[in-house]
Amino acid sequence: MLAAVYHGEGVVRVEEIPEPVPAPDEVVVHVEACGICGSDVQIANVPPGHPSTPPVVLGHEFVGRITAVGSAATGVEVGQRVIIDPDPKCGACAFCRAGRPANCANIVALGVYRDGALAEYVAAPAACAFPIAEDVPAEIAALTEPLACVVNATNRAAIRPGESAVVYGAGAIGLLFVAVFRASGASPVVVVEPNPRRRAVALEVGADHALSPEDFASRRAGILPLGADVVADAVGSALGDAIDVAAMGARIVVFGMNQNAVVPIRQVVITEKSIGIFGTYITHYTFPAAIRMIESGSLNLTPIVSDVVPLADALDGLARLRSGEATKVVIVP
Ligand SMILES: [Zn+2]
Ligand SMILES: [Zn+2]
CATH class of the missing domain: 3.40.50.720 (NAD(P)-binding Rossmann-like Domain)
Structure with a gap:
């Protein structure tokens, strides 16, 4: 499959990599749309303005459809349209147990420390999946995480x-x-x-x-x-x-x-x-509220999406965001 991979030192390449296979507690999502975040630009800057562990597929703001479910995953099914919380919380560290999961010591963020969604497919913990309505345009649904x-x-x-x-x-x-x-x-x-x-x-x-x-x-x-x-x-x-x-x-x-x-x-x-x-920079039990706001159309978010770009042109999208001309670049695999 095609993916935008960060290789370190400012090097991002759109290249062919193997499709992901779900771990027992994971799903695989066919990506409909994935936004490029300011943190993706920071990762790709020299020196990086945001840490990461290359080589890694970038992208964490996405919507897609579940195509495979791991043997131990529950509450999810093939065909569901979902948003994924890209910051899986462990539930067991001192901060999670103190009710502050946004400070979880063991977050392995998608698109930062493990492969993300600037790709055709992405694997993610099933517990991070939130269903979203079918009638939300993909590029708007991709705004749910931010x-x-x-x-x-x-x-x-x-x-x-x-x-x-x-x-x-x-x-x-x-x-x-x-x-x-x-x-x-x-x-x-x-x-x-x-x-x-x-x-x-x-x-x-x-x-x-x-x-x-x-x-x-x-x-x-x-x-x-x-x-x-x-x-x-x-x-x-x-x-x-x-x-x-x-x-x-x-x-x-x-x-x-x-x-x-x-x-x-x-x-x-x-x-x-x-x-x-x-x-503050990530979520705190706020996915359900954000999904309700997105589904209801109560916010005028359409003007925020300035560019919708095919995955093959992801580097152009990154450059447009870095230049300050774009507000939100959304990649459609
Ligand atoms: Zn982001
Ligand atoms: Zn934790």
């Missing part, structure tokens, strides 16, 4: 109706924050993003203002006289700005992933404003 991550982050920020919000970055994650904050009743929702194309998409999915960093600096006092009640850093290097714009008692979610970012912080501002800062 949406579930953003719902977790939104829960941690405990946003309340009428609170103001600022989102740094209008890549796919920033845009999902805009959609979820808007659906949560936040107002105004302000996006700070240098790329004009991404700013236009932010307005489509529900932002009240989408501003360049320069425009935000000059208009901020008028739009947010008291600062922002909730701030999301969907860039991975905006914590300094987030602390600066935060209102008294604000919550900041630090979501963007960049191992190479080192950000100067004036710590005393956190203390003076009594800001809560939450690091």
Whole structure:
């Protein structure tokens, strides 16, 4: 089968590899669509901005249909259309047993530490499969995993109706924050993003203002006289700005992933404003909620998918996302 394989040191090749065989507790999924994530770009960067264990098939944001079921797998059947949680939790480590599975010490993430879904087929633990309705377009269903991550982050920020919000970055994650904050009743929702194309998409999915960093600096006092009640850093290097714009008692979610970012912080501002800062990047029992939101069509997510690309052209898709022109590239095997 065809797959996009990361070989280390910035090398990704689309090549033929053997089809996966399910372990006893696994399923094999025929991939309908798989999004390229910012973390895939970070893995492929030199030096990598995200760890991984090459050689590995990239891709963890996907929808597909079960084609094989391992001998000991339960609750799944051939033919089911499913989303897969790409971060299998062990259920047995100290953090899982303390009710914090997002901090599981034994996560072997699909598309990072074991083969993922930028391929025709992918094997995954059966316990990670969540059924999804047949009538959801594949490229929208492929947004379920990042949406579930953003719902977790939104829960941690405990946003309340009428609170103001600022989102740094209008890549796919920033845009999902805009959609979820808007659906949560936040107002105004302000996006700070240098790329004009991404700013236009932010307005489509529900932002009240989408501003360049320069425009935000000059208009901020008028739009947010008291600062922002909730701030999301969907860039991975905006914590300094987030602390600066935060209102008294604000919550900041630090979501963007960049191992190479080192950000100067004036710590005393956190203390003076009594800001809560939450690091978060994966899901926390949020797949069912994300699937319901996707199935109901309650969020306007269609504008987020900027490119649908065949698997053979996955490297072009990666390049488009890295360039900042694309918001979400979805690969269809
Ligand atoms: Zn992702
Ligand atoms: Zn665990």
